[in-house]
Amino acid sequence: MKLIEHYLILKTAYATQKNDVDIETTLSEIIDILGCSQPNGKGVLNRLKQQGWIRWNPGRGRGNRSRINFQLSLIDGIKMYISDQLAQNHFKEGMEFLHSLSIPTQIQSVLGEFLEGWFGFQTEEGNEVKHILRIPIHRNLLSMDPAQVSTAYEYHFVGQIYDTLLRVHPITKQICPHLALGWEAPNEKSWIFYLRKGVHFHHGRLLTSEDVIYTIQRLFHSTESVFFWFGHYLNNVESLGDHTVLFNFNRPFPFFPYILCSNKASIVPYDVDIKQQVVGTGPFSVQFFSKEKLIMEAFDHYFKERAWLDRVEIFRFPEELQSKFLYKMTTENVDSMEMRDKTVTQHVTITQLILFNTKKPGPQQHQAFRRAIRLALDRNKMIDETNIKGANPADSFLPANSKKAIIPSYTLSEAKEALKESGYSGETITMFIHPNRWRENALWIQSRCNQIGISIELRPLEFSKTLQFLHQAHLIMIEVSFKDESEINLIEPLGNNSIYRKMLTLQENEQMDLFIDRFISGKTANERLSTWNEMVDWFKKEHLILFQFHINEESLYSNYLQGYKFGALGMADFHSLWIKDKINL
Structure with missing residues (x-):
């Protein structure tokens, strides 16, 4: 242990005493505070004295107490x-x-x-x-x-280290060139991309079509990738030269350019193991x-x-x-x-959700049980009784869609009737919650469920550990923030290996696949958005996701x-x- 750590342990033990004041104590008391032997305790005191951080006058003889005087303030x-x-x-x-x-x-x-x-x-x-x-x-x-980032922090930092072939304009939502100068579809099942020249990776080599081919193949064929399920659409990828790449699919794939805008589709070098060495072409x-x-x-x-x-x-x-x-x-x-x-204000909308783990055996596998919890958790009442400032009831991932919805209130009697239908027999279910946020909100949920006869154990757990212990949860309370409403950001969180996928049964995952197939096959943005809204409505109808509330978090910028x-x-x-x-x- 460092000398300054010994000092801080001693100083906080006598935190109520002022500096430069003699404090009566004993060597035994000092040793107990430091948790060390008598010789080590004496050594620490001598070194603290030599540093000028304390004055130390040991008591001599029976009944004479020692005195310590702190010279260095705690702060x-x-x-x-x-x-x-x-x-x-x-x-x-x-x-x-x-x-x-x-x-x-x-x-x-x-x-x-x-x-x-x-x-x-x-x-x-x-x-x-x-x-x-x-x-x-x-x-x-x-x-x-x-291909493996799992949090918004990681997603953001990846966007500073790597580059994508294309980007979505933040205002118009139109696709723009980036590493690719241009692209075209010679037929409905093929895409050709033309790469910039002179783009350097951080390790010095120039970008070529081989890097693009390597990136897409690992993206579509790795089971750890969020886009893994698109792999069965891809027939092959061909290099038509150092700066031209041809993609051939087995079906029309009009959504493909949007995938290439995702930070998760950032181009990585074919000659580097990204898990061992982080190398991109980005600005940092x-x-x-x-x-x-x-x-x-x-x-x-x-x-x-x-x-x-x-x-x-x-x-x-x-x-x-x-x-x-x-x-x-x-x-x-x-x-x-x-x-x-003089500041600029930036708002970020957080949406709180409850997700049911229908893979795990238990009452939450019954749709009526999930509906009972939905009826019990009156969103307007929750916001009022827990005093969540600035919150609005949620009925979708997106606040704009929630504003259009009529969110009804239900009685506990209606919730109890649904619970009877589920055949629930009183077993305790476990809900994972954030260890440091929304504690009062979680207690309110627990209380409302108790009022209709459902016993819930709250287990605080960091998100990084949630996936590791997911098999122990019947439901989890999480918060999500969609990076924006561009189409790729709507579909990306629901991709392969996402927490939504891990909590749903095989049959439910297959239903999601059907929605996503329709989504990416849509020829217009309106057609794709309509399909996405149908999928959200399915989540709500089956009560697989309970939308709770939206809240704005504000940051001020100089x-x-x-x-x-x-x-x-x-x-x-x-x-x-x-x-x-x-x-x-």
Whole structure:
């Protein structure tokens, strides 16, 4: 253990005492606090004294107590400690250690302010000024393989590291060129794409048609890929030269260009194992990646303009500490910025859902049981009684569709009648919930179900562990955020290996496949959207998904932040960001 950690343990044990005041104690008491042997305890005290952090006067003789006098304030000690941990890339360990201490609330607030000064936009002086963005996130990063990303954070970061052949314009929703300069369909079952020249991967090699072929084959043929089920549509892929690719399908596939706009269809190099080394063509190259940290630097040879930011650093900030240390990242945290009253507001809509695990044996396999819970969970009453500010009842994944719906209220008597029909015999069912969010909401759901005779055990579990223990859940409460309403983002979350797929029976998955087949075969956007709405209506009719509410989460961005474009979770596109310096004329 570091000396500063010993100091903080001692200081928090005497947190009610002022600095530079003699505190009576005993060596035995000090040893108990430190949890060490007497020789080690004496050694720690001597080293703390040598550092000038304490004054230590041991008691001599019977009845004479020792005296300790703290010279370093608790907040200064914490700042010193966390600065050292950050410098040594031990951020997670440092935060976990602080979490183990009994830190007074006012100190937690000051620590939050200190962290605000470290996160956000920073300037690093040296031979060349570096502009850095540091962001805390509250989930582990499991993968930077585009085909396997599972969270909105990962999806967003992949979009900074890799490029797709095509992109959807954020406003018009029209497909635009990107790595592909152009494309055409010579017949209804084939697509030809023409690639840009001179596009470099981060490891130096130029992009060719072989990379595109490799990417699509692993995307359509890997069971871990969200687009795996499209593999049976593909006959073959051919290279017609270094910069031309031909795709032949066994059926008309008008939706194919939209798939190529997904970050999950980002182009990866054929000569690199992405699971071992993260290499793309995007505006940022990965310098370090672990489940707790991601460091990206601007790629000087990006085929479009170089990013203004020189480095982006992502740190896993334990979510259980978010409220304790009173910090939430917004990009208004710009060093040396004034006039923070001039801001740009970004809204992200979160939708809360309850999903039933119909694969697992239990009462939730009966449609009437699921309907009973739907009738019991009156959405308007839930919002009122749990005081969820800014929430609106949900009847779909999309708020715009929910606004058009008439959401009825039901009585507990109606719910009890449905429960009788299900044959429920009183067994306890398990619902996974978020460990740190919507606790009051979950308790309300548990109470309403109890009122109609359903016993629910609430089990807090991080999302990263949900899939691992999914077989233990009868239902789960999750929140989702659709990145936007473009067509690929409507269908992508329901793809192969998604949590929806893992919780449904084979027969229900086959029904989803039928809807998706119709969706991708639709020749117009209206035709495809109609099919998607039919699928959502089927979810509701079978009560496989219970839509609860929509809520807006708001972030404020400094007026000096330029070039902001927002993606998943309202996070800004790092490639386009730059800071307008304050100039006094």
